[in-house]
Amino acid sequence: MLEPTAAQIRDEKIYRKLGLTDAEYQQVVEKLGRLPNYVEAGIFGVLWSEHCSYKSSKAHLRKFPTTGPQVLQGPGENAGVVDIGDGLAVAFKMESHNHPSAVEPYQGAATGVGGILRDIFTMGARPIAFLDSLRFGSLEDGRTRYLFEQVVAGIGGYGNCVGIPTVGGEVQFSPTYRGNPLVNAMCVGLLKRDEMVTGTATGVGNPVFVVGARTGRDGIHGATFASAEDPHEKERSAVQVGDPFLGKLLMEACLELIASGAVVGIQDMGAAGLTSSSAEMASRAGGGIEMNLDDVPVRESGMTPYEMMLSESQERMLVVLERGREEVAFEIFRRFGLEVANVGRVTDDGRLRLFFRGEVVADMPVAALVDEAPVYERPIADWKPPVPQFVPTTLAISEAWMQLLAHPSVADKTWVHRQYDTSVRASTVLGPGHDAALVKVPGVNKAVAMATDGNSRYVYLNPRRGGQIAVAEAVRNLAVVGAKPLAITNCLNFGNPEKPEIMRQLSDAIEGMAEACEALGTPVVSGNVSLYNETRGVDIQPTPVVGAIGVMDGIEHRVPSAPKSVLEPTELWVLGREDDSLSGTLYGELVCGGPAGDAPYVNLAQEARLHQLLQQVAGARLVAAAHDVSEGGIAITLTEICIASGIGAEVEVADGADAHGWLFSEAQGRVLVAVTSANADALARLAATFNVPARKMGELTGETLCVKLQGALLVELPLNELVATYEGAIPSFFVAEQLTATH
Amino acid sequence: MKWAVIVFPGSNCDEDAAFAIREVTGDEAHLIWHDARDLSDFDAIVLPGGFSYGDYLRSGAIARFSPVVEAVKREAQKGKLVLGICNGFQVLTESHLLPGALLRNDNLQFRCEMTELVVENNQSPFTADYAIGERIRIPIAHGEGRFVADDTTLAKLQADRRVAFTYHANPNGSVQNIAGILNLQGNVLGLMPHPERAVMEWMDSVDGRRMFLSMHRYMKEARALVGANGSANS
Numbered sequence: 001m002l003e004p005t006a007a008q009i010r011d012e013k014i015y016r017k018l019g020l021t022d023a024e025y026q027q028v029v030e031k032l033g034r035l036p037n038y039v040e041a042g043i044f045g046v047l048w049s050e051h052c053s054y055k056s057s058k059a060h061l062r063k064f065p066t067t068g069p070q071v072l073q074g075p076g077e078n079a080g081v082v083d084i085g086d087g088l089a090v091a092f093k094m095e096s097h098n099h100p101s102a103v104e105p106y107q108g109a110a111t112g113v114g115g116i117l118r119d120i121f122t123m124g125a126r127p128i129a130f131l132d133s134l135r136f137g138s139l140e141d142g143r144t145r146y147l148f149e150q151v152v153a154g155i156g157g158y159g160n161c162v163g164i165p166t167v168g169g170e171v172q173f174s175p176t177y178r179g180n181p182l183v184n185a186m187c188v189g190l191l192k193r194d195e196m197v198t199g200t201a202t203g204v205g206n207p208v209f210v211v212g213a214r215t216g217r218d219g220i221h222g223a224t225f226a227s228a229e230d231p232h233e234k235e236r237s238a239v240q241v242g243d244p245f246l247g248k249l250l251m252e253a254c255l256e257l258i259a260s261g262a263v264v265g266i267q268d269m270g271a272a273g274l275t276s277s278s279a280e281m282a283s284r285a286g287g288g289i290e291m292n293l294d295d296v297p298v299r300e301s302g303m304t305p306y307e308m309m310l311s312e313s314q315e316r317m318l319v320v321l322e323r324g325r326e327e328v329a330f331e332i333f334r335r336f337g338l339e340v341a342n343v344g345r346v347t348d349d350g351r352l353r354l355f356f357r358g359e360v361v362a363d364m365p366v367a368a369l370v371d372e373a374p375v376y377e378r379p380i381a382d383w384k385p386p387v388p389q390f391v392p393t394t395l396a397i398s399e400a401w402m403q404l405l406a407h408p409s410v411a412d413k414t415w416v417h418r419q420y421d422t423s424v425r426a427s428t429v430l431g432p433g434h435d436a437a438l439v440k441v442p443g444v445n446k447a448v449a450m451a452t453d454g455n456s457r458y459v460y461l462n463p464r465r466g467g468q469i470a471v472a473e474a475v476r477n478l479a480v481v482g483a484k485p486l487a488i489t490n491c492l493n494f495g496n497p498e499k500p501e502i503m504r505q506l507s508d509a510i511e512g513m514a515e516a517c518e519a520l521g522t523p524v525v526s527g528n529v530s531l532y533n534e535t536r537g538v539d540i541q542p543t544p545v546v547g548a549i550g551v552m553d554g555i556e557h558r559v560p561s562a563p564k565s566v567l568e569p570t571e572l573w574v575l576g577r578e579d580d581s582l583s584g585t586l587y588g589e590l591v592c593g594g595p596a597g598d599a600p601y602v603n604l605a606q607e608a609r610l611h612q613l614l615q616q617v618a619g620a621r622l623v624a625a626a627h628d629v630s631e632g633g634i635a636i637t638l639t640e641i642c643i644a645s646g647i648g649a650e651v652e653v654a655d656g657a658d659a660h661g662w663l664f665s666e667a668q669g670r671v672l673v674a675v676t677s678a679n680a681d682a683l684a685r686l687a688a689t690f691n692v693p694a695r696k697m698g699e700l701t702g703e704t705l706c707v708k709l710q711g712a713l714l715v716e717l718p719l720n721e722l723v724a725t726y727e728g729a730i731p732s733f734f735v736a737e738q739l740t741a742t743h
Numbered sequence: 744m745k746w747a748v749i750v751f752p753g754s755n756c757d758e759d760a761a762f763a764i765r766e767v768t769g770d771e772a773h774l775i776w777h778d779a780r781d782l783s784d785f786d787a788i789v790l791p792g793g794f795s796y797g798d799y800l801r802s803g804a805i806a807r808f809s810p811v812v813e814a815v816k817r818e819a820q821k822g823k824l825v826l827g828i829c830n831g832f833q834v835l836t837e838s839h840l841l842p843g844a845l846l847r848n849d850n851l852q853f854r855c856e857m858t859e860l861v862v863e864n865n866q867s868p869f870t871a872d873y874a875i876g877e878r879i880r881i882p883i884a885h886g887e888g889r890f891v892a893d894d895t896t897l898a899k900l901q902a903d904r905r906v907a908f909t910y911h912a913n914p915n916g917s918v919q920n921i922a923g924i925l926n927l928q929g930n931v932l933g934l935m936p937h938p939e940r941a942v943m944e945w946m947d948s949v950d951g952r953r954m955f956l957s958m959h960r961y962m963k964e965a966r967a968l969v970g971a972n973g974s975a976n977s
Contacts, residue, residue, distance in 0.1 A: 156853045160884070161794040163755020245753050245797025335776075336752065419853045421884040423937070424792075426759035429945045440945065442762075555945055 003306065006035035014038075018045035024374060031368040039306045039354065039362045044369065046272035046310060047279060050531050053373035056497035057529040060507050063514045064524040070486050071525055076284075078119040078199050078267060080525025081191070082486045084551040088441060089193040090448055091125035094133070094186035094489045094547040096530035100239045101154075101183040105147045109154030109183050110242040111314055116187040117162060118268035118317065121251050124197040124258045125189025128425060129439045130159050132169035132185050133452045133491070133545045137178030139408050139733045144173075147181050149734070155185070156419045161244035162251065165428050166420035167437035169452050172631075173408040176456065179535030184491040184528075186547040188450055190441060197258055199267035201281035201289055201320045201346045206264055208278070208289060208344040209326075211333055212250045212316040213243065215274070216299035219312025246315040246338075253336040254317060260332070262325035264346075269316040275309045277318040278344075279352055283370035291344030293356040305354060305361045320346060380507055381500030385461055388596045391588035393660040397707075397715045400664065402725055403590055404632040405639060410586070411729030433644070434561045435480040435628050438552060447552045449483030454545035455631065461584050462599035463505045467512025467544055469599060469668055472607045473630060474546035475520045479611035480626045480671055482559045482618025483550035485520060490527040490546050495539025497531045505542040506531075513544060519604035520611065522548060541595075552618075559617075562644030562674070563624035563700070569677045570624060570700045572641075573684075574634070576610055576670035577603070577693050578654045580661025586631050587664040602668035606692070610669050613690040617673070622683050625674040633664040637672050639722050642705055645674075648719050650706040651698030659709050674700060744770040744962045747785040749815070749831075751777045751806045756792035756828065756939065763939035764789070767952045768959040777809040786962045787824040788815055790831025792884070792937060802845060802887045803833030812838050824868055824958055825931040829885055832923070832933030841926055841933045842900070843892035849916025853886040857947065858936055859911035860922050864904050867925055868961035869932045872953035878911055879950035881936040888935040890917040890924075900924060907932055 004014050015025040018041050028036050028044045036044060050056060066074040072089055073081035079093040097112025113130060120127045132155050137144040148171075159166045164187070201208065219240035257263055265285070267277040274296070282289045293305050299313070321329055326342065333340035347353070352369060354362040395403070404410055417432035429438040429447050436451035453474035459466030471488060478485045490513070495502040517523055533540040552558060563570060582588050583597030617623055625645070629637045642649050653662045675683050680696065687694035705717045746764050750757045761772035772789075775782070782788060795806035806812070812834070819825045819840055827835040835841040848854055860881055862873040873879065892900065897919060900906055905927070909920040915935075923934025938951030 153852075160853055160855075160886075161753070161755075161797060163793060243797070245794060245799065248753055248755065248794070248797075418856050421853070421855050423855065423882055423940045423946075424755060424759070424884060426756075426762060426940045426942075426946065558945075 003038040003304065006037045009038060009041050010035055015041050018042050019049050020045050024048055027374065031372065032364065039309060040364055042306050042310055043275050043362065043364065046275055047369045048373045051271050052276055054529055055374050055376050056378050056531060057492065057506060058375045059377050060510045063510055065514060065517050066523050066525065068521065068523045071523055072193065072196065074525050075527060078122040080487065080489060081123060081196055082525060082549060083193060084446065084448065086444055086446065087193050089191050089196065090188060090549055091120050091123040091191060092186065092188040092489055092547065092549050093119050093526040094184055094491045094545065095528045096491045096493060097183045097185065098180065098493060098530050098533055101151055102181055104239040105150035106154035106157065107239055107241050109151040110158040111240045112183050112185040113155055113158040114242045114244065114247045114314055115268065115270045116185045117164065117247060117251065120187040120189035121254055122199065122266050122268050123189065123191065124195050125191035126255060127164045127187050127189040128427065128448065129188045129437065129450060130164055130166040130185065131437065131450055131452050131547060132166060133454060134169065134171045135177045135182035135543060136173050138173060138175050141178060144178060145733060151181065151183055152416050152419055158242055158244040160421040162248040163424050165422050165424050167422055167428055167431050167439060168450060171413055171416055174456065174541065176541040180533045180540050182493050182543060184545045186452060186489065188448060188549065197263055197266060199281050200265040200284045201287060202285040203264055204346055204348045206320050206323050206346045207326060207342050208291060208346065209319045209321060209329060209340055210296055210316060210343050211319055211340045212338055213246055213313055214297045214299040214339055215308055215311050215316065216313045217303065217307055217311060220307060220310045240312045240314050242314050249336045249338055250315050250317065253332050253338055256332050257329055260328045262321050262328045264320040264322055266317055266319045269318055271312065273310065273312050274318065279366055279369045281318060281320065282352060282366045288347040288349045288351040288366055289344055290347050290353045293354055295341050295343045297339045297341050305356045378497055378503045379500045380503045383463065383501040383504040385595065387461065387594065388592050391582035391585065391591055391596050394591055397660060397663065398717060400587055400590065401635050401717060404586060404636055405722060405725045406729040407586060408730055410632045410636055412727045413730065415730045429555055429558060430481060430560065435477040436483065438481060438555065438558055440555060445554055447555045449478045449481055449550035449552055450548065451477035452545060452547045453477065454543055456541035456543040457589065457595045458584055458599040459505065459509050459544060460541040461595050461597065463508035463542060464512035465599040465602060467509035468516040468604060469602050470544050470546045471513050471516035471520065472602055472604065472668055474548040475522050476607065476611060476628055478548050478550035479614040480559065480628050482557045482615060483552040484615055485522050485548060485550040485611065487525045488517065488522050488546050488548045490524060490544055492529045493533050493540065493543040493545065494531050495534045502539055509542055509544050516604055519608050557618045557621060559623060559626045561625060561627045562641045566645055566647050566700050570674050571677055571680050571696050572649060572651060572698045572700060573673050573675055573694055574670055574697050575613065575673060575687060575692055575694050577606060578657065578662065578695065579665045579667030580657040581665050581667060582661050585633065585664055585666045600666040600668055607669045609690045610671065610692050613687055613692045614671065616686055617683065622679045622686065623673040623675045627672050629670040629672060631666060633666055634672065635663040639705065639726065641672060641674060642719055643723050643726055645700065647700045648702035648704045649698055649700050650702065653707065653709045654695065659714055663707065744768065744786045744959060745784065746770055746772045746787045746789060747775045747782055748772055748789045748791055749777060749811055750774050751795035751809060753795045753797055754791050754793035756937065759939045760789045760791045760828065763942045763951065764955055767942055767955040770959060775811065777811045779811045780814055782814040782818050787958060788818060790827040790834050792829030792831060795830055795834065802830060803837035806834045807838040816840060819931050822928065822930050824962065826869065826958065827933040828937055828939065829935055832935055833887065835931065835933040840931050841924055842896045843890055843924065845887050846889045846891055847887050848889050854914050855884040856914065857882045858914055860908040860936060861911055863906045863909055864925065867907060867929045867932065869954055869957055870907055871961065872957040880948040881938055881941050881951055883914060883936045885935055888915045888917065890921045892918065903927060908934055
């Protein structure tokens with residue numbers, strides 16, 4: 001195929017197909033001082049795409065606090081890095097792979113995991129854990145079951161093979177995600193504090209290498225077509241295919257190369273492949289890069305410069321080495337059987353210049369490509385969710401309880417996480433099923449705590465408060481297990497930014513998140529924005545997902561979500577302000593058929609005190625277990641504690657509270673703890689010093705769950721029935737399929 | 744004692760195995776790249792878990808052609824201990840150091856969970872520290888762990904008491920609930936569960952420790968015996 005000429009691109013408006021608007025094309029022409037050729041127009045198209053440039057969100061992202069004494073690397077690099085003491089640091093980031101996963105769920109999810117993995121080891125960090133935040137439609141829907149099954153298999157397929165444990169995350173189900181599932185993958189890595197490397201191309205004359213897999217024709221324009229009108233038709237060929245075996249070898253080779261000290265800068269070729277990695281590395285260094293595309297190892301003959309620059313073939317990295325130390329790289333990559341090719345060099349003229357067959361095929365200012373990419377202050381209009389204001393209590397308590405327990409968002413997720421290797425690397429102290437995961441740091445008595453969270457219903461009802469809750473809940477989960485929260489990463493999954501009310505959701509949610517980050521002392525050190533999450537014009541509920549990181553010194557202080565065994569009298573206490581509002585709850589969604597009311601209560605000052613208290617409680621080893629009150633309310637939190645410890649409970653509704661509301665409220669800032677009677681007084685005293693309300697609500701006992709209202713029995717549910725409902729809910733959707741598969 | 748932990752391209756439990764060996768026995772554990780051709784320096788060999796060569800073609804099917812496998816066979820013939828865990832077990836069956844084969848789990852899914860194993864034989868160098876019939880808790884993490892063998896092989900395995908462990912609740916459809924088997928001489932053990940992930944209090948089980956301890960003690964006694972007889976190490 002003959003490539004269109006520069007004039008044709010202008011006259012036939014071919015640039016539109018490359019992702020540029022008319023106005024953007026004009027800007028490109030001005031910046032170049034001439035018409036861009038096909039390669040150049042394609043490169044501008046991907047780098048100025050929403051995915052690479054954050055043009056709609058950039059202005060708002062500036063609201064996030066990004067600094068703190070613990071922050072070693074904030075946003076703008078391949079991953080954020082925080083100090084965890086003892087000369088050690090943690091690199092982490094979360095990234096979305098929503099659009100590819102909607103089309104090709106196995107590969108979409110697998111390459112999401114592979115991509116975030118490379119972002120982490122690129123910093124010189126040894127990856128130690130994955131977490132995945134997933135959102136799907138309703139499991140009654142056949143296509144949703146297919147997407148769910150394949151996404152889980154894809155995550156396992158990549159993560160298990162590279163030998164990094166998947167230790168946590170969450171899965172939620174809501175009709176809002178039917179045509180647009182969310183797949184957000186987070187990776188956490190460990191490094192020595194003074195051995196961090198970055199994606200910077202410095203040192204004029206230093207050689208530039210492409211290492212790892214060969215470049216093929218897969219995934220061309222994956223970054224641009226995220227907003228196609230009918231993504232299902234258009235994106236199929238833009239989905240990349242992952243090779244975890246190659247990913248594992250590449251990780252080992254790169255970590256060895258970085259350890260050799262020969263690396264000046266290194267970057268993953270993720271979205272927009274060779275284009276974004278070279279332009280971004282040059283931009284960070286304020287310099288330029290020159291590449292000879294004849295030297296790029298390709299998978300097939302006849303590839304054009306356009307295809308090479310825009311390919312999103314997986315498992316490739318761009319590396320700048322110190323001149324004269326090339327032999328180190330050759331030795332390492334040869335040993336692992338990987339490609340290594342010197343494709344160019346670092347320059348100081350601030351240009352990205354590409355040669356092919358002796359000719360200059362592209363020559364553009366790096367600043368125009370990256371730093372001067374357009375930033376849009378898109379119009380913002382009011383957002384008023386079309387929902388009922390009040391939640392009627394029309395469901396009987398026992399009925400609501402069982403329905404909530406069977407809701408796939410609440411029900412047992414063993415079906416998911418037993419498909420993930422959760423214990424490889426032999427360092428998982430707390431894995432899936434606890435409020436936060438804890439992964440031990442080798443050689444010291446220290447663990448990294450990690451959790452993800454994000455409830456779209458709250459953000460939909462009230463973006464600002466919902467944003468606050470997303471951060472508060474993720475960070476609270478760290479404190480619940482006894483860790484000290486340090487920082488967060490996030491994935492902002494929103495609808496179409498060209499709609500003013502969606503921009504309101506985005507802007508307000510970011511504001512709320514920023515407020516919570518300030519209040520809780522957890523700055524944002526990395527993140528990702530995924531816009532255009534819509535199906536046939538209908539946007540998903542706004543879903544900011546937060547990944548929080550903390551540290552625990554002395555793993556003997558860890559607090560599990562339920563006591564392993566109950567050998568002495570154990571009381572249940574609720575820490576935090578009690579509440580009986582059904583606003584914004586999952587109960588409300590069941591009764592009203594959709595979100596209802598406002599987002600639940602949250603108070604950031606109280607939240608911060610609660611987190612302090614929880615760390616003290618853990619440090620003093622006062623409690624046998626602690627579990628956050630979240631979706632489904634106290635009823636569900638209590639049930640989960642009882643199921644995990646194999647014992648019933650007897651509890652009393654708070655004085656003067658409405659029983660429905662008290663059981664099912666999702667007000668934030670509440671944690672249930674199991675404490676032996678011997679320690680209960682000490683717990684109450686400690687809570688008082690932090691000015692956190694604490695009440696004994698009952699005890700762990702018997703084989704049923706009993707709720708009393710002013711001493712009278714309100715509801716009693718047998719534990720074995722609760723177990724059957726909780727554990728059976730998700731597998732029940734797959735029973736028929738399994739039978740057909742095995743016979 | 745000196746242990747070799749073999750690293751194939753794609754192995755990912757090599758560090759875990761080395762950690763367990765050092766932590767539990769205090770012995771030296773060396774990571775040995777798959778192109779090694781001589782293992783005569785080592786007292787024991789561990790083929791760790793992972794996805795050697797990406798499990799492409801069939802788990803363990805490509806790794807068996809690695810140069811190191813010939814060396815493993817030579818040392819096994821000399822009577823040295825060889826422990827194959829998970830992917831290591833698959834490599835051992837593919838290399839015919841152990842009979843049978845490991846196929847895709849009957850549930851067609853990867854399974855990672857704590858399992859209860861029943862100790863069927865405590866007369867081997869790997870299991871001497873366990874009691875016969877004892878139930879131990881060791882986690883599994885595999886997609887292709889369904890042990891199969893023909894009836895003659897199974898009968899022979901049973902007759903020779905070469906089934907080392909069975910699952911209390913079968914997680915993958917293995918024939919006769921088999922989780923781990925020994926070779927005829929008793930110096931090669933392959934098992935799907937991961938004993939190296941059950942060696943510390945915080946790992947939720949410490950039942951894997953005794954496997955490494957049994958091996959350590961056996962090697963020490965064997966060495967003492969050789970010393971007492973005055974014969975040089977071959």
